[in-house]
Amino acid sequence: MPAAWRAVLIKCFPMATKPAVNSISTGIAVRTLTVLVLVNIVNFYDRHVAAALAEPLRHEFGLTDAQIGLISTVFTILYAIVGIPIGRLADSGSRKKLLAAGIVVWGCVTGLAAWARSLSMLVASRLGLAVGEAACAPVATSWIGDLFPPNRRSRPLALFMLGVPVGGALSFFFSGPIAQRFGWRPAMLVAAIPALLLAPVVLRLPEPLRGASEDLPVGAERLRKSSLLVPTFVWIIASGVLVNFNLYALGTFLPAFFQRVHHLRVGPAGISTGIVYAVGGVLGGVIGGGWGDRLVRRRPDGRMLLAAYAAAISAPLAYFGIRQGFGALAIAVPLLTAAYGLLNMYYGLVYASLQDIVAPAQRATAMAVYFLIMYLGGASFGPVITGKLSDFMARRAAGALPVTESVKAFGLQQAMQIVPVLAIGLAIVLWAGSRTIARDAQRQRAQASSAA
Numbered sequence: 001m002p003a004a005w006r007a008v009l010i011k012c013f014p015m016a017t018k019p020a021v022n023s024i025s026t027g028i029a030v031r032t033l034t035v036l037v038l039v040n041i042v043n044f045y046d047r048h049v050a051a052a053l054a055e056p057l058r059h060e061f062g063l064t065d066a067q068i069g070l071i072s073t074v075f076t077i078l079y080a081i082v083g084i085p086i087g088r089l090a091d092s093g094s095r096k097k098l099l100a101a102g103i104v105v106w107g108c109v110t111g112l113a114a115w116a117r118s119l120s121m122l123v124a125s126r127l128g129l130a131v132g133e134a135a136c137a138p139v140a141t142s143w144i145g146d147l148f149p150p151n152r153r154s155r156p157l158a159l160f161m162l163g164v165p166v167g168g169a170l171s172f173f174f175s176g177p178i179a180q181r182f183g184w185r186p187a188m189l190v191a192a193i194p195a196l197l198l199a200p201v202v203l204r205l206p207e208p209l210r211g212a213s214e215d216l217p218v219g220a221e222r223l224r225k226s227s228l229l230v231p232t233f234v235w236i237i238a239s240g241v242l243v244n245f246n247l248y249a250l251g252t253f254l255p256a257f258f259q260r261v262h263h264l265r266v267g268p269a270g271i272s273t274g275i276v277y278a279v280g281g282v283l284g285g286v287i288g289g290g291w292g293d294r295l296v297r298r299r300p301d302g303r304m305l306l307a308a309y310a311a312a313i314s315a316p317l318a319y320f321g322i323r324q325g326f327g328a329l330a331i332a333v334p335l336l337t338a339a340y341g342l343l344n345m346y347y348g349l350v351y352a353s354l355q356d357i358v359a360p361a362q363r364a365t366a367m368a369v370y371f372l373i374m375y376l377g378g379a380s381f382g383p384v385i386t387g388k389l390s391d392f393m394a395r396r397a398a399g400a401l402p403v404t405e406s407v408k409a410f411g412l413q414q415a416m417q418i419v420p421v422l423a424i425g426l427a428i429v430l431w432a433g434s435r436t437i438a439r440d441a442q443r444q445r446a447q448a449s450s451a452a
Helices: 003-012 026-052 054-061 065-090 095-115 119-133 136-145 154-161 163-182 184-203 225-229 231-261 266-298 302-323 329-344 346-356 360-379 381-398 405-415 418-434 437-451
Strands: none
Touching: 026 054, 026 065, 026 095, 026 119, 026 136, 026 154, 026 163, 026 184, 026 231, 054 065, 054 119, 054 184, 054 231, 054 266, 065 095, 065 119, 065 136, 065 231, 065 360, 065 381, 065 405, 095 119, 095 136, 095 184, 136 154, 136 346, 136 360, 154 163, 154 266, 154 346, 163 184, 163 231, 163 266, 163 329, 231 266, 231 302, 231 329, 231 346, 231 360, 231 381, 231 405, 231 418, 231 437, 266 302, 266 329, 266 346, 302 329, 302 346, 302 418, 329 346, 329 418, 346 360, 346 418, 346 437, 360 381, 381 405, 381 418
């Protein structure tokens, strides 16, 4: 980031020294976590609204599946790139001011999408959304790390990451039925309102000093570039690429899958997708967070191993859920719900593991680096590659005949089978990370002690 721009941003989001608090009471921690969870729910509500409205958008603008995937891909690319300077700023400036500004930006551009008259205008609104939402995860995870001690972080981080399934579920629950009754444009406007209401609430939160929850004195740890190069961090980044390829592919195409393969209208398809997200995501996040905190007290690799086993079990469930055809919705939804829930256990377990190997003064930067690589390498490709595979499979099935809606349904169902394949790869990568985390966590603690 150019020095001039950095100076301007630091002036807008100054160091949070005076308003910060070093002694964190349970009440403050719980209230702050509650607000941050609500922020993340709204974050993912607005992020998933385009996927919930994928079929109405496809028909209005004449889009292919590859173009539907591209809408998500351009979002994730810019989101990842902008996250680096925002993460660095979050490690030095006021986190609550930075987060509130991001909330206002993404709320405004979500509402403006209701006036899109072309694919280009729709893409532009998603780019604005990426800039605003890039502040959420680095700021919030760094903040949570200063509210809770190391052996109690899995559960609060898992609760924070419940914003992924809960926000997605609410977006599918409401956006689909609203679009079916009033059109997709009012659904965009409704999505914008909660964000604009939350921004002033964030500004009223007390902000802790960095490192306030650590055993070492505040300010004892110094930023070390080498700590981002430890093997576990590399394995965690690789796992992020794989899990987010899968989750973004599912988030983009699952409503369309229910509409094409199971012949649901946009409203019921949104509700079915919402069930997958709400039930699977909430149970997976809560169970994973609770088990993770208990396991890490017995063995330092417990969180990573549990995430690996969950990913491995999700693969066959996802495969058989995707393979169910018309008339088997009652089988497909439970299988996909279980698979999504197991994949969603990843967040609380792996994000807490990441904080075990990174110093408090660089957690937001570490998360931004993680997001940059996993979004550019995984999440950005998940929707567009799945969409291209869907188009390819449909054209190959049609041969010389026109590509009908039934053929497009077949193509999408075939393309989505990439999800269980990558889930197996995810399990292998997480297992490899579990082999190195004990040594890397011990190294981080030793460096912190020497700096004290």
